[in-house]
Amino acid sequence: MVRIISRRLIQLVVTLLALMTLVFFWLRSLPGGPVDALLGERATPQTRELLTRALGYDQPIWVQYGRFLKNVVTGNFGNSIRTGEPVTDVISRAFPATVELALAAIIIAIGLGVPLGYLAARHRGRLLDNATIIVTLIGISIPIFFLGYLLKDWLTQGVHVFPPSGRISTGLDNTDVTGFFVLDGLLTRELDASADALWHLVLPALTLATIPLAIIIRITRASVLDVLDEDYIRTADAKGLRSPTIRKRHVLRNALLPVVTIIGLQTGALLAGAVLTEKVYNWGGLGTLITDSISGGRDYPVLQALILLAAAVFVVVNLVVDLSYAVIDPRVRVR
Amino acid sequence: MSRPGGISTLADHKRRRIDELIARTAEPGGVSLIRDAGRRLLRNPTAIVGAVIILLFLIIAIFAPLVAPHDPVQRFPELTRDLTVDSIPGATAGHPLGSDPLGRDFASRMIYGARQTLFVGVLATLIGLLLGVLFGALAGAFGGWVDALVMRLTDVMLALPSLLLAITLVALASRSTQWTVIIAVAVVNVPIFARLLRGSMLAQRESDHVLAARALGVKRRDIVLRHMLPNSLTAVIVQATLTFAVAILDAAALSFLGLGDPDINRAEWGLMLGVDGVRYFEVRPELAYYPALAIIVVALGFTLLGESIREALDPKNRR
Numbered sequence: 278m279v280r281i282i283s284r285r286l287i288q289l290v291v292t293l294l295a296l297m298t299l300v301f302f303w304l305r306s307l308p309g310g311p312v313d314a315l316l317g318e319r320a321t322p323q324t325r326e327l328l329t330r331a332l333g334y335d336q337p338i339w340v341q342y343g344r345f346l347k348n349v350v351t352g353n354f355g356n357s358i359r360t361g362e363p364v365t366d367v368i369s370r371a372f373p374a375t376v377e378l379a380l381a382a383i384i385i386a387i388g389l390g391v392p393l394g395y396l397a398a399r400h401r402g403r404l405l406d407n408a409t410i411i412v413t414l415i416g417i418s419i420p421i422f423f424l425g426y427l428l429k430d431w432l433t434q435g436v437h438v439f440p441p442s443g444r445i446s447t448g449l450d451n452t453d454v455t456g457f458f459v460l461d462g463l464l465t466r467e468l469d470a471s472a473d474a475l476w477h478l479v480l481p482a483l484t485l486a487t488i489p490l491a492i493i494i495r496i497t498r499a500s501v502l503d504v505l506d507e508d509y510i511r512t513a514d515a516k517g518l519r520s521p522t523i524r525k526r527h528v529l530r531n532a533l534l535p536v537v538t539i540i541g542l543q544t545g546a547l548l549a550g551a552v553l554t555e556k557v558y559n560w561g562g563l564g565t566l567i568t569d570s571i572s573g574g575r576d577y578p579v580l581q582a583l584i585l586l587a588a589a590v591f592v593v594v595n596l597v598v599d600l601s602y603a604v605i606d607p608r609v610r611v612r
Numbered sequence: 613m614s615r616p617g618g619i620s621t622l623a624d625h626k627r628r629r630i631d632e633l634i635a636r637t638a639e640p641g642g643v644s645l646i647r648d649a650g651r652r653l654l655r656n657p658t659a660i661v662g663a664v665i666i667l668l669f670l671i672i673a674i675f676a677p678l679v680a681p682h683d684p685v686q687r688f689p690e691l692t693r694d695l696t697v698d699s700i701p702g703a704t705a706g707h708p709l710g711s712d713p714l715g716r717d718f719a720s721r722m723i724y725g726a727r728q729t730l731f732v733g734v735l736a737t738l739i740g741l742l743l744g745v746l747f748g749a750l751a752g753a754f755g756g757w758v759d760a761l762v763m764r765l766t767d768v769m770l771a772l773p774s775l776l777l778a779i780t781l782v783a784l785a786s787r788s789t790q791w792t793v794i795i796a797v798a799v800v801n802v803p804i805f806a807r808l809l810r811g812s813m814l815a816q817r818e819s820d821h822v823l824a825a826r827a828l829g830v831k832r833r834d835i836v837l838r839h840m841l842p843n844s845l846t847a848v849i850v851q852a853t854l855t856f857a858v859a860i861l862d863a864a865a866l867s868f869l870g871l872g873d874p875d876i877n878r879a880e881w882g883l884m885l886g887v888d889g890v891r892y893f894e895v896r897p898e899l900a901y902y903p904a905l906a907i908i909v910v911a912l913g914f915t916l917l918g919e920s921i922r923e924a925l926d927p928k929n930r931r
């Protein structure tokens with residue numbers, strides 16, 4: 278176990294290092310390099326030279342690369358071009374918003390996806406099964422930002438069921454403890470703030486959950502069908518076990534293994550989907566940060582840090598999922 | 613590849629799907645398998661629906677100038693007259709879907725949109741496929757350090773979620789054009805195709821027909837080009853069909869994020885949905901509904917066909 282973990286950790290470091298190197302050299306291979314990217318095309322030669330020297334771009338590329346690596350390792354990503362604040366501050370402020378959104382989405386996706394997939398498999402070929410398949414196919418074919426606008430249009434415009442954007446109502450004096458607004462409300466006993474934040478969370482989370490939900494349904498269904506076909510299920514049936522016992526002990530436990538892996542991989546879809554969803558609902562998390570760093574002149578220090586963060590989160594979550602696999606499946610531990 | 617311990621590594625699922633595809637298509641005696649699969653495909657209503665959708669899409673794209681009532685970039689005075697930020701004219705005589713925000717015939721733009729969408733989807737898929745096949749074939753044919761290098765590179769690319777990788781690529785380019793979008797969407801698919809082809813080549817290396825060719829003294833280049841590559845093509849085609857759907861969805865997402873094609877004359881569904889469709893959603897939601905519906909239907913068509921071919925090739929379904 279320890280060997281597997283350490284090997285995976287090394288793999289993680291190597292992957293991130295390679296990614297950083299690629300990003301570093303890509304930025305420097307742009308026409309004009311990062312200085313032009315920062316100043317735009319109309320800068321005078323003097324300002325350009327000044328900034329070049331100030332940022333150390335006049336030094337040899339290997340010196341620059343070494344300094345870049347050192348900065349990254351020590352967590353110094355420089356300052357945002359747009360706001361002038363340290364990149365780490367900008368990112369840590371936006372981080373909880375996205376985590377809250379992604380968690381809500383994955384809870385919806387698992388909570389709905391596993392039972393639906395299971396039911397579809399048990400009623401294979403019947404109406405429920407076919408309806409589920411069609412809905413999941415549409416789910417993976419719909420541009421999710423469009424779905425976001427649809428939901429917003431239906432549920433916030435004519436009938437004011439949900440708030441159209443933001444994380445919490447303006448004017449609500451909530452205390453910021455952790456940055457997770459739902460949790461903060463519970464911690465400070467401001468239950469109205471918690472409820473309000475939860476209310477704001479519903480539509481964005483539903484939008485973001487679409488693709489993971491569709492995929493979890495499909496995998497669960499396929500996996501349950503596979504397991505139902507196994508000899509041990511027939512044996513369990515033949516020896517007279519009651520069907521609820523078979524379902525719980527034999528079918529579900531075995532069928533959920535592939536689903537766990539998929540959940541880890543869906544982190545990727547969630548990270549990418551968050552960029553789109555957050556723009557639709559003006560959410561103010563990492564996704565919004567990416568969009569803002571791109572549209573208002575490219576904010577390279579922030580972008581660079583966000584790319585590394587996204588890759589790190591994706592790889593780490595998958596590592597955790599793989600390890601949890603060992604907990605769920607005793608067969609893995611034995612070997 | 614999944615180790616015997618059953619612990620899956622990163623992106624292992626993606627790899628496993630690729631492996632399954634290889635296992636299904638690299639089986640010797642491929643001709644009868646393919647004929648068999650073809651027969652199963654024709655009996656499968658899902659495959660037929662997918663094929664019909666794709667065919668219709670192709671016909672509209674090819675014959676757009678004949679089908680469309682107007683030029684997609686022409687601005688009509690009678691449409692621009694009633695055009696304000698808060699009201700965009702709907703259907704009028706001669707303009708069945710009304711106007712777009714610049715007074716152009718929306719129906720014509722939708723029809724020509726099939727063409728541009730096909731262009732973006734096909735090119736993004738093809739470039740990704742060619743680069744992926746090239747790298748995969750190199751890795752599979754040479755093995756050793758070439759293989760190791762290519763595989764580590766694909767690992768790095770798979771460490772970023774695909775849309776994020778595309779966003780990164782476009783964002784890092786100094787300004788976006790139609791080509792940055794196409795290339796970004798294409799590059800995302802390179803590691804998938806590379807892994808697919810490499811696995812398929814490795815599976816064939818020890819197979820009887822390759823051994824026989826080698827025993828006959830056929831040159832390595834010819835073995836790779838004549839014997840190994842053609843046998844890997846089925847898997848590549850299945851993947852390409854599925855990739856097309858993802859490519860047009862990714863292109864739409866890039867447009868929505870302001871990273872799309874800046875050409876205001878271009879009629880492409882993703883662009884129409886991601887820029888004007890969203891901007892004028894409260895004024896005239898039809899500007900979003902039509903391109904969105906078109907994208908959903910076409911993506912669905914390619915997914916249905918791709919999945920059906922994959923299923924038909926599954927030896928488990930052989931009867």
